[in-house]
Amino acid sequence: MAFVNDNFLNIPETYLFSEIARKVNTYKEENPSANIIRLGIGDVTRPLAPAVIKALHAAVDEMGDANTFRGYGPEQGYAFLRETIVAKDYTARGIDIAPDEVFVSDGAKSDTGNFGDILGPNNVIAVTDPVYPVYVDTNAMAGRAGKPTADGKWEKIVYLPCTKENNFIPELPETRPDVIYLCYPNNPTGTTLKKNELKQWVDYARANDVLILFDAAYEAFISEPDVPHSIYEIEGAREVAVEFRSFSKTAGFTGLRCGYTVVPKTVLVNSAEHGRVPLNRLWNRRQTTKFNGTAYIVQRAAEAIYSAEGQQQIKETIATYMNNAGIIRKGVEAKGLSAFGGVNAPYIWLKTPDGISSWQFFDRLLNEMNVVGTPGVGFGPHGEGYFRLTAFGSPAQTEEAMQRIANWKL
Amino acid sequence: MAFVNDNFLNIPETYLFSEIARKVNTYKEENPSANIIRLGIGDVTRPLAPAVIKALHAAVDEMGDANTFRGYGPEQGYAFLRETIVAKDYTARGIDIAPDEVFVSDGAKSDTGNFGDILGPNNVIAVTDPVYPVYVDTNAMAGRAGKPTADGKWEKIVYLPCTKENNFIPELPETRPDVIYLCYPNNPTGTTLKKNELKQWVDYARANDVLILFDAAYEAFISEPDVPHSIYEIEGAREVAVEFRSFSKTAGFTGLRCGYTVVPKTVLVNSAEHGRVPLNRLWNRRQTTKFNGTAYIVQRAAEAIYSAEGQQQIKETIATYMNNAGIIRKGVEAKGLSAFGGVNAPYIWLKTPDGISSWQFFDRLLNEMNVVGTPGVGFGPHGEGYFRLTAFGSPAQTEEAMQRIANWKL
Structure with missing residues (x-):
């Protein structure tokens, strides 16, 4: 049975x-x-930007013409979008990311949820608390959370409290976890880590061989200069961090569905039998096997966000x-x-x-x-x-x- | 680490x-x-149908207007599409399926790949062989396949050979598996099971408490009258079968991305601690936690396939x-x-x-x-x-x- x-x-x-x-x-x-x-x-309430609407109509017309129709695209996303993302979100900030380190998807919820597929069942997971529920729930589904406890926690999750008392800046964990989820600007508290504060986490991850899963879905709302837009603004983050981005709030794509995940080839994680393994290769394998790419028309819409x-x-x-x-x-x-x-x-x-x-x-x-x-x-x-x-x-x-x-x- | x-x-x-x-x-x-x-x-080569293109343009315009803009939709799909699917693909064939048994997604590859999330790690998996590689690969990722063997198999997978010798009609397994993947019309062999042949599998599943994961992605290509379009044409299938459908080949949606999965509320599977559990509830939980719905414009496109x-x-x-x-x-x-x-x-x-x-x-x-x-x-x-x-x-x-x-x- x-x-x-x-x-x-x-x-x-x-x-x-x-x-x-x-x-x-x-x-x-x-x-x-x-x-x-x-x-x-x-959820957002304002309509899609005119530039996005225009790009969508143009791409829809391409799909209606045999000469320009597109069937299966690359599971990782079209080069035109991966290259634009790299140029505008990374190179423009002096960050070294290659197009094959960018994986376009149908949104950050899918990516943060599915990323656990490539991680082993025994990793100890840390989350700042409170936080976007998907991190904990999806790890619970994978068995990494153990059982729920009477006080609303999960027995195996390491909680890093963020409250008024510590000004919503989490303290480094007392016991070393294997994986830490950070979401900045934060959902739900709306607070941020400044560069020197985020650097402590990157340094800690490097010193302790911890993987950081960094959710930057609200990056576009940053208004202060010393708040990093990407974790890769911090030296060494390319060795320890995966970054999730979304067009949902940036450009009102909650109903259109597009985001991306950056997995630098320099992020290595441990295998019991194979030593250090690049996560980029495993995420690529996961996406090519369980995902068939984001709609072409949606990728053209995402590209249009980056136009002047x-x-x-x-x-x-x-x-x-x-x-x-x-x-x-x-x-x-x-x-x-x-x-x-x-x-x-x-x-x-x-x-x-x-x-x-x-x-x-x-x-x-x-x-x-x-x-x-x-x-x-x-x-x-x-x-x-x-x-x-x-x-x-x-x-x-x-x-x-x-x-x-x-x-x-x- | x-x-x-x-x-x-x-x-x-x-x-x-x-x-x-x-x-x-x-x-x-x-x-x-x-x-x-x-x-x-x-992959298909013909462009999207004019009715689909028209629906896409109309939906894009809705997304550009604050009065008709749609943000997050239901993770399971909009009612307009779920109800249309039920009416046209099931009720019209005399099959009893309810809209809340239909889960709209970005394609059958995602759904067949992700469905294993809600199944335990120790299920014994059977596949007809040869078959669409996603079934085996995603079970290998979840640890249900064991290790690959020298003859190109996986040690824990039960293979049901389909060759010229048996006219591509698999024999019932000698040892009982827990889950069987069936894909009819078949990819890659192009062969089918007739109603009486598929009935043997449903009867076997009912008698042996086996879950059938039925991939009907090529249903639209059926030309012969005694070939079932849905496994639910077979009596009792509502107790044992989940059905995957795709618009990829039906309507050239390989680059647009839409499909759906039917999980009848009557399909119960075993829990070590909780007895018999409806898979519908678990798949709903999986999708609401790890997926954020299919783009509104794509769902309107799918709806348009069903127009005259x-x-x-x-x-x-x-x-x-x-x-x-x-x-x-x-x-x-x-x-x-x-x-x-x-x-x-x-x-x-x-x-x-x-x-x-x-x-x-x-x-x-x-x-x-x-x-x-x-x-x-x-x-x-x-x-x-x-x-x-x-x-x-x-x-x-x-x-x-x-x-x-x-x-x-x-």
Whole structure:
């Protein structure tokens, strides 16, 4: 008889965002006239940039003509896009990355989730906490997390707390893990590591033979000069770090699906039988065997982001979102709440007042003010007592939400 | 120190199609004026249907307008597509499938490759042999194949030979496996199972608590009435079978990327701790955690295939390919070679003459006739001595290739 992967059954049934959706739907059914403002899930609301739309139409026309039709593309992505990524995201910053170190995909969720395929089952995994749930959940699926514990953790995961107390800068782990996930600018806290802070992690990884999986999905929102856009700005990172990038938030591709992962050929990891092995070769093998490339038209759309007009257009959109972020941060601070992020990231992370739990705050904000946010505890145990608001709403709705919060009898 | 998944290192370096590409490129460098005809890799050549192009343009325009823009969609696919699939591919054939049993994806390669995520590591896997290499390779990556053996097999895989001797109809396994992959119409042999033949497998699976992973990627090419289009045409299959479908060959989506997987809620598999568990729930969890849905515009394109004009257009394209298949089969048979398939599938599977190996035949056909095909042994050990030609070329090139073969001093 066939057996399931029992690790899946250790994972709690309810996923954070489906639980939120359930609560919002219930409230709407009971209050059909309520004008609910959603500052919860991190989805964008502005349309694709005109340069992207133009590129999509052109590529669609190519697909309708026998002379320009494209069938299977390279699983790793077309050279035109890999080379553009290298030139604009790396060479332009003085970083040495080759096109065959870039793997185009249908998004960073797939890549961060699937990357565990090429890692052994016994690696000890460390995550900053709170963090994007995919890192922990996918390692739990692969058996690297052990069992969940009563305090909302997993027995084998090493948690690196990021709280108000340490200014959201994680301390180096006390016991050495094998793999560390870092996400900067951070989801959900909106905080960053400066160059000298990130350097400590790269140095630690080099000294201790640790693999860093660096999620830079929010890189485009960085506004301060000393915040690194890529981990490869740090010397030695090419030996220890894999970097995940996404066009989802950069250019509103959440519904179009494109991202990429950089696996430098210099990142070597250990094999029991074969010594040091380059991860680049294994990820290439994984992608060629289990993935058939990103749609040609989507890759042309991604390429268009890098054109002069594309850059101008996405910068305007990002400026709109970051203006929202400023409004939110100012609004919650005016209410007397401690708030973080919102400067180099589209997320504002606030401390709930008076020891209210994350879900209590969620319920009150929904029921009393008809504003939806995300309970911090949904991102990990050290998110308890915090709450995430996102800057992806419209300016009008964002203003309106802050007006409601200003009038809230909290 | 971080460890790799050592199972990856058991897999031979060279992937079939990259080895073919290498040989063809070498030949072209040495013979720059050669007019090479490719009947090797199973990629389509005809452009997307006008109805699909129209739907793509319309959906692109929606993405450029704030009022109709779509961000994250449901990971499982939009209701409009899931419901259309159910109505047209299942209800219309009298099959009971619900929309929440259909999971839209970026293609059958991803789904067949990723499906192992939700299965335990100790399942014994059976494959018909020869077969699409992804089944074996992805199970090897997950450790279910053990080590490769000297005769081109994997020690833990159960091989079900499909050869001329058994008319490509596999015999039920002598020792019971836990999971069986079936691909019908078959890649690479182009052969099929008739309803009564497939029924034996469903009955066997029900009697022995075996999970069938049924790959129906070539369903659209079926021309004979007693060949099932879906395994769910067989009574009881809803209890034991998962079905993979693809728009790649059906509608030329190899470069657009869309497929779907049907996981009936009635398929239960065993958990060591939790008894019988529905696979539907686990696949849903896998997809929501590691995948972020297929591009909205691509799902609208897939929907357009099912429109009256879309159906008409793709049927014309399939007829063109199947006409090629007839030309190839006739051509190789006129040469005195035994040939199979090409009636319900775009693949012609031929027996190499005089005990020539698959790769010898490949080299001779390339070097002497400048025609590229696929060595049968690339699909598994029982493919040795066979060779695959595909019907996806242009009619003119297909005719020309057969002309060359007719004149070949074989």
